[in-house]
Amino acid sequence: MSDDTHNVDPLTLARDLIRCRSVTPLDDGALSLLQKQLEALGFTVKRYQFGDVGNLYARLGGKAPNFCFAGHTDVVPAGNREDWDDDPFGAQVREGMLWGRGAADMKGAIAAFIAAAGRFTTRTASLPGSISLLITGDEEGAAVDGTKRVLQVLAEEGEHISHCLVGEPSNPDALGDEIKNGRRGSLNGIISVRGQQGHVAYPERAQNPIPPLIDIINRLYARLLDDGVDGFQASNLEVTSIDVDNPAHNIIPSAASARFNIRFNIAHTGAQLCDWIKEEAQAEEQSHDCTVKLNLNIMGEAFLTQPGTFTSILQNAVEEITGRRPALTTGGGTSDARFIKDFAPVAEFGLTGASMHKVNEHVPVSDIHDLSEIYERVLSLYFKEYQVARPPIVVHGKK
Numbered sequence: 001m002s003d004d005t006h007n008v009d010p011l012t013l014a015r016d017l018i019r020c021r022s023v024t025p026l027d028d029g030a031l032s033l034l035q036k037q038l039e040a041l042g043f044t045v046k047r048y049q050f051g052d053v054g055n056l057y058a059r060l061g062g063k064a065p066n067f068c069f070a071g072h073t074d075v076v077p078a079g080n081r082e083d084w085d086d087d088p089f090g091a092q093v094r095e096g097m098l099w100g101r102g103a104a105d106m107k108g109a110i111a112a113f114i115a116a117a118g119r120f121t122t123r124t125a126s127l128p129g130s131i132s133l134l135i136t137g138d139e140e141g142a143a144v145d146g147t148k149r150v151l152q153v154l155a156e157e158g159e160h161i162s163h164c165l166v167g168e169p170s171n172p173d174a175l176g177d178e179i180k181n182g183r184r185g186s187l188n189g190i191i192s193v194r195g196q197q198g199h200v201a202y203p204e205r206a207q208n209p210i211p212p213l214i215d216i217i218n219r220l221y222a223r224l225l226d227d228g229v230d231g232f233q234a235s236n237l238e239v240t241s242i243d244v245d246n247p248a249h250n251i252i253p254s255a256a257s258a259r260f261n262i263r264f265n266i267a268h269t270g271a272q273l274c275d276w277i278k279e280e281a282q283a284e285e286q287s288h289d290c291t292v293k294l295n296l297n298i299m300g301e302a303f304l305t306q307p308g309t310f311t312s313i314l315q316n317a318v319e320e321i322t323g324r325r326p327a328l329t330t331g332g333g334t335s336d337a338r339f340i341k342d343f344a345p346v347a348e349f350g351l352t353g354a355s356m357h358k359v360n361e362h363v364p365v366s367d368i369h370d371l372s373e374i375y376e377r378v379l380s381l382y383f384k385e386y387q388v389a390r391p392p393i394v395v396h397g398k399k
C-alpha cells in the first residue's frame, strides 16, 4: 500500500483543527475533518452523537491486537481576545511555534496520531493487528457524553481495545519529560449544615450551624490520608470554599456550607472515602443539635497501569526520537484515561503542557513532527511485541 493519500502533514492538520472553534460542546467541523482524513487512510469511521456531544471511533484492520489512540477535539474557552497576541483560532505559525487554543491540549497530538498511522500503514505491507482512534468532543466539559459513553457502546457492540495511548500533554516542560501511567482519583464534596436562625443575644433560642461545620472540617483535616504509595504522591484534601452568606452582625444564620475536593491515590477508593466522610459528619451531627447533608461526587477513581512491557514500549519509542527517557508519573488532574482504564491498559503521552488552558497556548512546530515520529515508532514496537502468532498451517484434512 502506497499512495499520496497516506501522507498526512501533522502541522497542516493541527492548524485545520485549531481553526475549528470547538469549545465544549461545540464541534465546528472538527470531527468531520478527522473523519475525512481517516477514511482516506482506509479507516472505518463511526460517529456517536450523545446529546449535544459528538464522538468518533475509527478502526483500521479487523485483527487483534487493537492499538487505540484516544483524545479530544474540544477545547476550553479562549477567554479575552485582547489577552492573546494572535487570533486564538487563527493557528498562526511564527518563531517556530504553532499558536492557538488546542495547540497543546490536544489538537496537535490528534494530528500526530493520524500522520503516524498514515506513515505506518504505508510502510507496512500487511497490518499485523488493528489501529483505532477514539476521539471525543466532551473531555473539557462534563465528560458524561464523551469517552465514557462511547466505551460502553463499543463494549456492547463487541469491540475490544487491547491497549490505549491518550494524547494529553503529559510533558511539563519539554517533549520526552514524562509518560503518565496512572492518575489520582478525585472526589468533590459539599457539606451543608442546617441549624436555626436567631438573635445573637439569645443563643439559647437559636442553633448556630457554623461550629459544627468547622468541627467536621477539622475532623477531615485531622486525618493523614497517606504518605504517598506506589508511584503516587500523597493524597490531599482541600476545602475550597466556606459559605454562610450572612451580612448581619446580630443574626445567627440558619445554614452554612463548605466545598472540598480530595485528590487520592490507589491507597483509597472513592467509596471508602465517602464512608469515612459520612461517619465524621454523623459524629458531629449527634454532638451538635443540627442537620448535616452531604453531597459527594466521585469524579474518578485512582488507577495505575503497572510498569511493564507496554510502558517500556512507550518509553523506548520516546527515547529513540528525543534522546531522553521519559519518567513514568501519575501527577496532575484527571483525564479520560480514568474511563479507559476499565477497558484496556492505558497510558498518556502528548505534547508539552506548559501553556495549556492559558492565553497564547503554543507548541514548537518541531514537537508536532517529533510526536508523530514517536507515535509511529510506538506502533512499530507495539505490533512487534504483541502481534498474535499465526495459527500453524493445517497439513492434514481440509476445513
Ligand SMILES: [Zn+2]
Pocket: 072, 105, 106, 139, 168, 169
Ligand atoms: Zn486535554
